[in-house]
Amino acid sequence: MSKKIIIFGGHGTGSVIANAIIHASQNGYNDVIFSGFLNDQGLDKIAGLPVLGSFKDVNKFIDKGYSFIFTAHKIGLQKERIDLLHSFNIPDKQLAKFIHPFSYVAPDSKISPGCVVMPGATVSSHVKVGPNTLIMSNASIGHDNIVGENCFFTSNSCTGSYIKMGDGVWIGLNATLRGRLNIGSYSAIGMGSVVTKSIDENELWIGNPARFHKKVNEKITY
Numbered sequence: 001m002s003k004k005i006i007i008f009g010g011h012g013t014g015s016v017i018a019n020a021i022i023h024a025s026q027n028g029y030n031d032v033i034f035s036g037f038l039n040d041q042g043l044d045k046i047a048g049l050p051v052l053g054s055f056k057d058v059n060k061f062i063d064k065g066y067s068f069i070f071t072a073h074k075i076g077l078q079k080e081r082i083d084l085l086h087s088f089n090i091p092d093k094q095l096a097k098f099i100h101p102f103s104y105v106a107p108d109s110k111i112s113p114g115c116v117v118m119p120g121a122t123v124s125s126h127v128k129v130g131p132n133t134l135i136m137s138n139a140s141i142g143h144d145n146i147v148g149e150n151c152f153f154t155s156n157s158c159t160g161s162y163i164k165m166g167d168g169v170w171i172g173l174n175a176t177l178r179g180r181l182n183i184g185s186y187s188a189i190g191m192g193s194v195v196t197k198s199i200d201e202n203e204l205w206i207g208n209p210a211r212f213h214k215k216v217n218e219k220i221t222y
């Protein structure tokens, strides 16, 4: 039976993922059906798609059997966003996993509940991806990576092999990471950066080669 999906969020990443689910349904992939957003801004629709309620309504929709995807990622607020998601106490089986049919995930890789793999993205062999991580279009995850929960791989980001990544890591457009690095939880990498060294927790790195830019904070906009 198809899973009915509700997305937390709506603007930006939420609508992008909603459209990918709708596109997959239109192409005959009916494991998941997009139902609407939960969003706290009091809107009826976002990008022409329905808002079913606000975050406080989550229990009602859990009881009705919906499954959920969380898209409210933000540089500098990743820890807070993970805490918010955990506060909803969504059972694992109701965290929706959406792997778009135009992506590649190696058969021996493990994608956890709540994750999204968008069109053109590739996850190479023997990779473990933690819950609620979003792998956007054309991102490429190298073999033997171990990725934490609620990480965000933006489009065309690319990781070498054997990388270990904590929770809530945010990787910018077209960033490239050398293999065998450790990336600390809640750290972020700017667009186009080439990361050649391991990164501690809560740090924003930018440039080619990437250098420490600042500690992450809630004021950073992308």
Ligand SMILES: CC(C)(COP(=O)(O)OP(=O)(O)OC[C@H]1O[C@@H](n2cnc3c(N)ncnc32)[C@H](O)[C@@H]1OP(=O)(O)O)[C@@H](O)C(=O)NCCC(=O)NCCS
Residues within 6 Å of the ligand: 075, 154, 171, 172, 173, 189, 190, 191, 192, 193, 206, 207, 208, 213, 214, 220, 221, 222
């Ligand atoms: C790094 C980033 C988060 C901005 O951080 P910030 O601290 O607000 O940086 P600022 O915009 O104040 O720029 C500070 C300096 O860094 C430079 N800079 C910013 N981003 C950079 C990047 N990715 N690579 C190299 N240099 C960068 C700026 O040009 C500026 O240089 P200057 O001091 O010589 O003028 C942002 O530029 C970025 O890369 N965002 C990711 C975008 C993305 O991938 N979006 C996906 C959307 S889904």
